[in-house]
Amino acid sequence: MRAEVAAIAGDLMLERGYERTTVEDICAAAEISRSTFFRYFPSKEDALFGLTLDAGEDLREALVARPDSETPWTAMRRALDPLIEKYEADDERVRLLTRLVVTTPALLARHQEKNARWHELLRAEVSRRLGADPDDRADPRVDALVGASLACVHAALTAWTTGERPGVKLSVILDRAMDAIA
Amino acid sequence: MRAEVAAIAGDLMLERGYERTTVEDICAAAEISRSTFFRYFPSKEDALFGLTLDAGEDLREALVARPDSETPWTAMRRALDPLIEKYEADDERVRLLTRLVVTTPALLARHQEKNARWHELLRAEVSRRLGADPDDRADPRVDALVGASLACVHAALTAWTTGERPGVKLSVILDRAMDAIA
DNA sequence: TCAAATCTGGTACTGTGTCTCATGTTTGGA
DNA sequence: TCCAAACATGAGACACAGTACCAGATTTGA
Numbered sequence: 519m520r521a522e523v524a525a526i527a528g529d530l531m532l533e534r535g536y537e538r539t540t541v542e543d544i545c546a547a548a549e550i551s552r553s554t555f556f557r558y559f560p561s562k563e564d565a566l567f568g569l570t571l572d573a574g575e576d577l578r579e580a581l582v583a584r585p586d587s588e589t590p591w592t593a594m595r596r597a598l599d600p601l602i603e604k605y606e607a608d609d610e611r612v613r614l615l616t617r618l619v620v621t622t623p624a625l626l627a628r629h630q631e632k633n634a635r636w637h638e639l640l641r642a643e644v645s646r647r648l649g650a651d652p653d654d655r656a657d658p659r660v661d662a663l664v665g666a667s668l669a670c671v672h673a674a675l676t677a678w679t680t681g682e683r684p685g686v687k688l689s690v691i692l693d694r695a696m697d698a699i700a
Numbered sequence: 701m702r703a704e705v706a707a708i709a710g711d712l713m714l715e716r717g718y719e720r721t722t723v724e725d726i727c728a729a730a731e732i733s734r735s736t737f738f739r740y741f742p743s744k745e746d747a748l749f750g751l752t753l754d755a756g757e758d759l760r761e762a763l764v765a766r767p768d769s770e771t772p773w774t775a776m777r778r779a780l781d782p783l784i785e786k787y788e789a790d791d792e793r794v795r796l797l798t799r800l801v802v803t804t805p806a807l808l809a810r811h812q813e814k815n816a817r818w819h820e821l822l823r824a825e826v827s828r829r830l831g832a833d834p835d836d837r838a839d840p841r842v843d844a845l846v847g848a849s850l851a852c853v854h855a856a857l858t859a860w861t862t863g864e865r866p867g868v869k870l871s872v873i874l875d876r877a878m879d880a881i882a
Numbered sequence: 883t884c885a886a887a888t889c890t891g892g893t894a895c896t897g898t899g900t901c902t903c904a905t906g907t908t909t910g911g912a
Numbered sequence: 913t914c915c916a917a918a919c920a921t922g923a924g925a926c927a928c929a930g931t932a933c934c935a936g937a938t939t940t941g942a
Contacts (some may be wrong), residue, residue, distance in 0.1 A: 533745070562928095627810070656863040657859065658852070662855040691840050744897095843935045888938080891934105892934085898928090901927100906922095910917090912916105
């Protein structure tokens with residue numbers, strides 16, 4: 519049911535844009551009340567993000583699984599592989615939705631808020647790999663490393679979604695992005 | 701006048717937090733109407749950001765002024781010097797306001813929206829330095845480089861504002877952040 | 883079959899942001 | 913000095929997101 523409403527919301531937003539789709543529009547199309555909508559989703563943005571399951575914990579586990587011999591940067595890149603593969607495996611609709619997110623300021627803001635949660639999840643492991651004090655808030659290296667990695671993901675997603683239809687593979691784009699820095 | 705309202709807004713938000721300060725509260729304290737408030741500032745968030753002048757164009761010019769012999773990463777780091785100095789020179793109030801921004805999701809989102817504008821301004825010059833096609837949307841290197849730099853700035857600001865009062869200099873923190881990556 | 887738990891819809895409310903219209907208030911000539 | 917155009921301000925209505933509370937329906941399990 520939740521998934522069904524999310525699908526309808528996605529359709530409407532792809533068709534008319536995010537701002538020009540009101541919650542009432544979605545409710546009318548899904549034949550539910552406003553009350554029920556907000557019982558399903560804490561906010562209008564989440565009607566979109568609800569589809570893509572939260573991969574933060576998977577990402578953390580993938581990072582932990584990387585050998586210590588890898589630099590933090592390389593380990594991050596490899597830990598991202600499963601996530602990237604998931605994007606590549608998904609159908610065109612996911613790519614269009616991702617583009618909508620990347621190009622709509624309000625959605626992008628919420629997306630980065632989600633990324634901030636990933637960021638938190640990854641801090642401990644990156645900190646360990648750097649041999650840093652996890653509680654030392656004056657050490658910016660952990661946040662810099664994680665933030666820069668996620669910035670590369672964002673750059674790659676932007677390039678991937680705004681480019682031509684049969685474009686370069688996302689994994690290759692991400693390689694280019696991350697190699698350009700470290 | 702605008703600056704005065706912004707100062708009052710800052711006071712209230714520092715005292716009671718961002719969400720718990722309504723536009724009406726600010727209007728009452730500043731003795732203006734809601735209409736006038738929204739004529740001064742396009743949104744509640746901007747009552748805070750209105751204080752700090754937009755340094756995006758300065759940043760771009762500073763980057764252009766760096767010699768071509770520097771790598772893009774180094775050039776970015778050096779171009780950030782004037783901005784960093786400005787932060788360090790400002791009084792304690794600016795540091796508290798910055799902390800408020802960094803720790804309040806809604807404000808952070810808007811702040812990153814501003815950064816996205818900086819990002820756009822810097823694209824052309826970074827693209828030139830990389831010898832990339834500025835219109836090639838499939839090349840993620842430019843966005844990755846700029847995004848990662850700004851992520852480092854964010855990491856540094858977070859460390860700087862949440863740390864102890866007579867902490868490490870911001871420029872040193874930023875060095876640590878950017879050196880940790882490239 | 884009954885009763886508790888859950889799902890749903892309705893209504894009223896707060897808060898941000900937009901819009902329009904009616905007052906002032908300033909400014910710059912004649 | 914007076915008039916008029918430009919401008920700033922305030923008031924009110926509105927759209928929309930999100931919250932809180934309550935009442936009725938539906939399901940679930942003993």
